[in-house]
Amino acid sequence: MTDQIQLDQLCINTIRTLSIDAVEKAQSGHPGTPMGAAPTVYCLWQRFLRYDPEHPEWPNRDRFVLSAGHASALLYSLLYLSGVKATSPSYEVTDRLAVTLDDLKNFRQAGSRCTGHPEYGWTSGVETTTGPLGQGVAVSVGMAIAERWLAATYNRPSYELFEHNVYALCSDGDMMEGISSEAASLAGHLKLANLCWIYDDNNISIEGSTDITFTEDVAARFAAYGWHVVRVDDANDLPLLTHAYETFLDTHDRPTLIIVRSHIGYGAPHKQDRREAHGEALGPEEVRLAKEFFGWDPDSQFYVPEGVSAHFKAQIGSRGATKHATWEQLFAAYHSQYPDLAKQIDCLQLRGLPENWDSALPTFPTDQKGIATRDSSGKVLNTIAAQMPWLLGGAADLAPSTKTELKDTIYGNFQAPRQDDNEGGNYGGRNFHFGVREHAMCAIASGMSLSKLRPYAASFFIFTDYCRAAIRLSAMMQIPVIYIWTHDSISLGEDGPTHQPIEHLASLRAMPGMIVLRPADANEVVEAWRVIMQLKDRPVCLVLTRQAIATLDRTKYAHANGVSCGAYVLADAPDHKPDVLLLATGSEVSLCVTAYEQLKSEGIKARVVSMPSWELFENQSREYRDSVLPPEITARVAVEEASTFGWERYTGFDGAILGLRTFGLSAPTKIVEQHFGFESAHVVAAAKAQITRSALKK
Amino acid sequence: MTDQIQLDQLCINTIRTLSIDAVEKAQSGHPGTPMGAAPTVYCLWQRFLRYDPEHPEWPNRDRFVLSAGHASALLYSLLYLSGVKATSPSYEVTDRLAVTLDDLKNFRQAGSRCTGHPEYGWTSGVETTTGPLGQGVAVSVGMAIAERWLAATYNRPSYELFEHNVYALCSDGDMMEGISSEAASLAGHLKLANLCWIYDDNNISIEGSTDITFTEDVAARFAAYGWHVVRVDDANDLPLLTHAYETFLDTHDRPTLIIVRSHIGYGAPHKQDRREAHGEALGPEEVRLAKEFFGWDPDSQFYVPEGVSAHFKAQIGSRGATKHATWEQLFAAYHSQYPDLAKQIDCLQLRGLPENWDSALPTFPTDQKGIATRDSSGKVLNTIAAQMPWLLGGAADLAPSTKTELKDTIYGNFQAPRQDDNEGGNYGGRNFHFGVREHAMCAIASGMSLSKLRPYAASFFIFTDYCRAAIRLSAMMQIPVIYIWTHDSISLGEDGPTHQPIEHLASLRAMPGMIVLRPADANEVVEAWRVIMQLKDRPVCLVLTRQAIATLDRTKYAHANGVSCGAYVLADAPDHKPDVLLLATGSEVSLCVTAYEQLKSEGIKARVVSMPSWELFENQSREYRDSVLPPEITARVAVEEASTFGWERYTGFDGAILGLRTFGLSAPTKIVEQHFGFESAHVVAAAKAQITRSALKK
The missing domain is CATH 3.40.50.920 (Rossmann fold)
Incomplete structure (x- = not known):
């Protein structure tokens, strides 16, 4: 073996043993996937990921999403070894490490940055909260969409400000969840060539071999979605992995799925390829044997061999620093040449609002017959959108009913550009057709928000039942996704009980971190939007009627600005x-x-x-x-x-x-x-x- | 045209015009899919469906599920024309029609059996409540599973008591929803050859052409799931449709998807193939033009030409009556030859309990250290299951954690039989491996319950977020599905906030018709199961701890049978x-x-x-x-x-x-x-x- 190969192996085994030790010390967690998928992720980070560990908030960084969130120890080990810095809540970089060795030693203990599952906002370098399966991959589609939109909107000749990729590591469980099918189907339709899912295909889930329930042909399924599918038959084969990532980078007309055959619990002689490796500590004897297999001192704990940290610095660190520095120069020049656009980018990165965002907010006249709040909301949305280019979104195939379309034709539809495009689509479009895919829609909106766009997602209120898992994570991540739910009560009428929400207000009011807003007339809708737009760290559910309701006489009754209270x-x-x-x-x-x-x-x-x-x-x-x-x-x-x-x-x-x-x-x-x-x-x-x-x- | 062909066409157009008139009179509803899919469903009902309109509760009937529930007028027209009888809440047949012409004329009005979307229990002949997309197809998988299980368990040589098929008509929207992917993947794995989905492929959804969001290759996707895929390029071609259904009947090793290319709003000159045909009345002029196209008097309303009802009687009616009568004779003989088994079938059909079902319920001794309620529940479940063969179920890849496995090896796994079966699976198995597919699992459990089995479905409590839409429909249908949710609070510990339920108790308590049971110790678990098993018309959420909790001293404190209050x-x-x-x-x-x-x-x-x-x-x-x-x-x-x-x-x-x-x-x-x-x-x-x-x- 050459030195380089030896060094790679040493680094990979360091990731494995750190993960093993973290789980073992906690007596809780998931060692199997980190052991199996370590080379897969190592190869990506060291050789490809465009990421500056000194500046984890760099807007043009590649995103790495650990959709298999239970493998958190793998991510924490990489964050530690790469020397990723912590950032403040206002996205400023600090001198602290995002994850310290002490954090790893306190895996799953109160106060540690190494929580059971990765938590966005708590641990720098975690791009999105994951754990509930399927969420991460769907969020990654939103991030890929955001990149396409930012590039189409802000890149200029010689100014490729946005040109990053989005990678997501996913598991058998991610593949089985319906949300991943929705997200993959849409990603294929949108031809998101900057998106790469890496499927850690280890044939094991909690009840045993995937043979007992999951025997579909995943490659054929993704080909049917319009994805490019690449296979790597052995996760330990770095040249094959490298080739697969290069193939992704060379594919410009569709997303890529890399199916990597791996062994859960790789290196643990009695647990490899068994479900017992999935979700519990290996046990002291098995840990010793695994460490021997990796060439480690079996008594060592949290051991980082000499040269490992330097190697991370020399590869991901050095490459990221160079690319980031170049980008900062480019952005400085862009600031001079396109000051208005640059100002927008600065503003959106800080979740700010443009000046005059509320300058055209309407006031609705008293009207006994009135107007449905979905209609007044549609009008208000359009006035704000006219001032704020990065306010964008759509519905789960219900835009004509939810009134969430941005009307001016200049906004266009977000679609893959094509020659014969009747729909006028392009990646700068601001109207999204999510399809009848509520769950993916909500997760995608989170992904767009995590990339600092200001997305809204709309459907009938009843269909919050389809997407609560994604909604909940947006509340946990404290990101300002705007959910627009119309047809909000039994007063929607003829569609009947299957479409009439009953328990949904209570269900969402009970959710921590969520703001539910159900305005009483058109002018409360205006004030509701005023509140919504100023939120930076909370998602909101705007709950609207199908039927017309009176616009109250505000000379007789109190002003609607009480909504803010x-x-x-x-x-x-x-x-x-x-x-x-x-x-x-x-x-x-x-x-x-x-x-x-x-x-x-x-x-x-x-x-x-x-x-x-x-x-x-x-x-x-x-x-x-x-x-x-x-x-x-x-x-x-x-x-x-x-x-x-x-x-x-x-x-x-x-x-x-x-x-x-x-x-x-x-x-x-x-x-x-x-x-x-x-x-x-x-x-x-x-x-x-x-x-x-x-x-x-x- | 031969008389037969003319008569078929007359019947098909009667379905279309009844549907058009129902929607037009209500000024609310969905005419387009009934118009496009009428021949598809007509061909199935008249030539294939094993269904006795005089006895819509016949246990061995074929099931027809209208997953595209918005096309309810199509189903109501068929129920009316076929003369399906109404049944009582205790499943007894009455002299009344399930749907009268008056009901059709009062489509979507209070009191009419023709509600906006089909409602199980309110309208006889409706096999399951549908409307929220994807639910019907997933429920159909549960019905197909139930048939396989009933056949494997109760059929004997010369006694093919159970040999029915399950058909589901689905739309683009059904295909886009993640739940349908989960259900189809599992159905393919289980090789449910008695299952046929009919995809009404009309290229239109609410926001417009499916080109804007849904361009995947559906046929290739289903082939990847292991389905047989058949195409019918023209919904109006009855011979092609007939051939497709015959192909399904001849396919014995996998489920079948029939993709039928149709035209939404077929026959309406200005609305056909346009989204405007989907969800609103056609308008009087378009109705007249459509009726002219169908050869109808444009002024006629709710017109049923002579010979139409007789033709339904002669085909589905006559075939169903004969097959049903033969079956009743067979079952009478079975009663003599296999009285114990026949008694079980009678009992389960009435949602009864076997004698002695509770004879082995344990009492847990006082124990300060105690036992997790998931563990005590697992023990109780096993004692009841020993007495009640049709109590069966499983988890969404979490059985080792939810403790829901039926332990005795005689129970086996529900799997497609195979030569080299390491898992010991067969269609008589009672342990289900649903995979990481919570949403499909819950809908499948509903399908099993609708076929009168007594299913349970299990996962972590947090994952109710993935399946609320299916859970809600079970409450609306008033069917006794048993949900077992473990890891019920922050006390699950290290897995952290992504896995710790907070708002879930409130969310489920707010749901009409649902019973939430969160027992306090092992003996409350026993009493909870005593309550659960006696429910006939309500689903229940049994909410259980991960961690051990004390078994209270019931000599000192009150008896746990207070749980029933x-x-x-x-x-x-x-x-x-x-x-x-x-x-x-x-x-x-x-x-x-x-x-x-x-x-x-x-x-x-x-x-x-x-x-x-x-x-x-x-x-x-x-x-x-x-x-x-x-x-x-x-x-x-x-x-x-x-x-x-x-x-x-x-x-x-x-x-x-x-x-x-x-x-x-x-x-x-x-x-x-x-x-x-x-x-x-x-x-x-x-x-x-x-x-x-x-x-x-x-």
Whole structure:
């Protein structure tokens, strides 16, 4: 063996043994995949990855996504050995290492950067949070899309500012999950030649050999999606791996899947190729034997042989530093030549907003007949998009219904450029056709957001059921994805119970980090968008009606800017001492306003509280909250065309909740509303009953 | 044209015009797919479907699943023209039609059997609720599995009791959804030769041509899954369609996909092949023109030409009646020859339980160290399974972790039989390897349940996020699927926030029709299973710990059979007048018992209420509920390692909730619990604070 080959082997075995030791010390984790896939990832990082360990936030870096997130020890070992630096929450590089040897020694312990699964934002160098299978590969499609869009939008002759690739390492489990099929189908359609999935094909999943459940021809399936498929029959064959990556780089008209045959638990004599290598520590004796196999001192722990760190520095480090330095020079020149474009890039990288982003926000006139909030939202979206090029997105085959299309033809469709393009598509397009693929859509939106675009993803509210796993990760990653969900209640009418959300508001309000916004009329929609656009670290669900709802008279009732507080007093008793509180969100606010006027005509003092976002409201001071919902007023009626679940927070034991406890009904909107009692007369009756009860109690 | 061909054409156009008229009258619905796919489904029903319209519950009928549920008018027209009879909720046939002409005229109106999307249980002849795309095809896999299992288990020489096929009509949208990929991959692996998907390939989805997002090679993809793929280039070509169905019937070693090229809105001169034909009424002028094209009087409405109904009677009706009568004779003879097996079939068809199903349920001895509820559940499951052959299921590649394997080797694995079978698989096997395909798993379980087996489906609780759409439909269909979710809280430890459920209990409690059961120890697990097995019309989520939890001393505390009431007093003040209520579920009950003992030692009177199921509790009488949670006691502490969301129902404005408002942490269990304050000292402190507050208020 030449020195070079020996050194490569030494580095690969260092990755393996660090991973083994991390899992063994924690007595928890997944040693098998790091042992099997170490050469695959090593070859990529050392010979190909365009990545500057000193600047892990460099915008034109290649992305490496560990979709097989359970193999986290593999990634942490690489981050450590490559000397990747930690960055601050505002993306500034620090002197600290992203992962220290102490972190590795404290794998899966509180405080360590080496958490059980890779967590974006907690560990620098982790490009996206992974663990739930299929998510990483789908996110990687979003990152590849972002690169194509950035390149098409900002590159200029002699200024190839964006030209990076996106790699994702995935497992049998990733391949089995439906989300990966959705994402791969779309990536093939979009001909994302900058995308490379590396399938660590080790034939083992938790219940045993993949023979018991997964015998499809993965290569043929991906060819059917329009991918280029390359095989590497032995993960330990670096020249073959190198050739495969080169083939990817030479493929310019489609994404590439590299299928690498590997051995889970490689080097562990009794556990290799067995499911026991997957998800538990090897045990001390097996660790010793594996280390002997690798030529290690069996008593060593967390051992990094001499020359290993230097070799990483000499390869990925040196290559990355050079490329990054060149890029910085290029970007400096670009700043001079294209200052406006450069300013946009700077702005989006910091998740900023362009000046005047809100300059054209409309005000909607009072209108009893009104407008569906999906329609008013579509108008508002278009006014903001006109000011902000990197605000972009689409729907899961429902854009005509969700009203999320950017109308001006200059925006175009995001499509692979082609000669005979009837759709006018190109990679600079801002309208996305995600297809009937809600789950992939949401993960892709996260990938776009992680590359600092400002994406929105839209569908019917009911279909959040298809994509909760992806939505949840965006909340965990604290990235500002905008979800637009229309057809938000039983009032969608004839489509019936299969399409009528009931429990979905409660389900999303219960999710940590998520903001749910359900505006009550067109002007609350405007204010909702004002809130949304200023979010930097939280995703939001904007929940909108299918049916027209009244645009309230804001000269008579409070200004809609109360939306920013989450809840506000919309209509009140003249003396601000109401006898009953009417609480509602979205389309049911108008119902409460009608009831309020009826009660007023009968001399009964009510207050209407519009509560578009519980999360924003709960972020307000106790003083503000008590001013809106005075604790001493226990006569309360909450009205929402959704599960009553959770409303007791605001109604207490004794309040009334007009909501739903069953599935919906297929019938025209008005009939459905009558059937379930969503009529102002019921609100009035409930309010009176509440006042009586409350008085009796006193 | 021969008379026969003319008659076929007349029938097909009757289906088309009935569908057009239903949508037009409702001014709501989807005419395009019924118009395009009418001959495809007509050919199947009239020439192949083994179905007795007089007995739509005949166990050996072929199943037809309309996965493209938006084309409901197509199915309703067929049910009406075939004269399918309505059945009662207890599966008895009535004299009424499942769908009348009046129902069709009241399409999408309250009370009509012709709801917007097909609803199982509401409209006889609807085999499963569909509408959310991909669900129907995945359910069809479960039905095909059930047939294979029933045949392998109950057929005997000369007694082919079960030999039916399962057909599903699917759309572009079905094909794009990830769940269909998961289901198709598994169906191919299992070589389900009794399964036929019919892909209505009309190149149009809501945003326009499928060219804009869906350009994969579907045929090649399904071949990669191991399916036989057949093409019909023109949906209007009945001989070609007939040949395709015959090819399916002649294919004995794999499932079949028939790709039928059709024209959405066929016959409507201005809307055919356009997205406008998909989801809205054609409009009066276009309806007239289409009817002229079909040779109809353009002024006719809901017109059924002479001879049409008779032709349905002569084909599907006559064939079905004959086959059904033969089968009933066969089953009568089977009853004589195999009385025990026949009794099982009768029992399962009525969703009954075998005698002695609970005869071997264990009682777990008091044990402070205890046992994880996933482990005790695994033991209980095995004792019931020993008595009940049609209790069967598996996990999404997590059986070793969810403890859902049926241990006795006689049960075997459900696999396609093969010569060189190392896994001992056969279609009579009861252990299912669903692969890492949670979404398909849940829909498949529904399909198995719809064929009257008693399936369970298992995974980690966090992965309910992957399969909510399928879970929701099981609740809507009111079928008793058993979901087993383990690793139910942050106490799973090191796997960290990506794997730690937070909002999932609230999310499922908010779902109508679902029962959530989170038992507090091994003996509550026993009682939970006792409840579960007696459910006939509700699915249940059994939520279980990864970690060991104490088995409570039931001589000291109340018997665990309180589980059947959803909540019960586990430990109380000696005078039954506690000063504070401690409410908890699952693993946190023990924490409250420890706190209770601590408080008791300090002379403070507390009551511990174990609340394994809110839904069961809310079904109890007001009297019972008030006896458990006396309204006058407002000093309350709720403890649950989950989102606090929803607990205010039981704590009111003033109670304390020890829960979570953030994502979890990757660290060992004890550290995680400490970090988030799940320690008895915190419960004690909160209880004391509650007593003080409550006293001050009085």
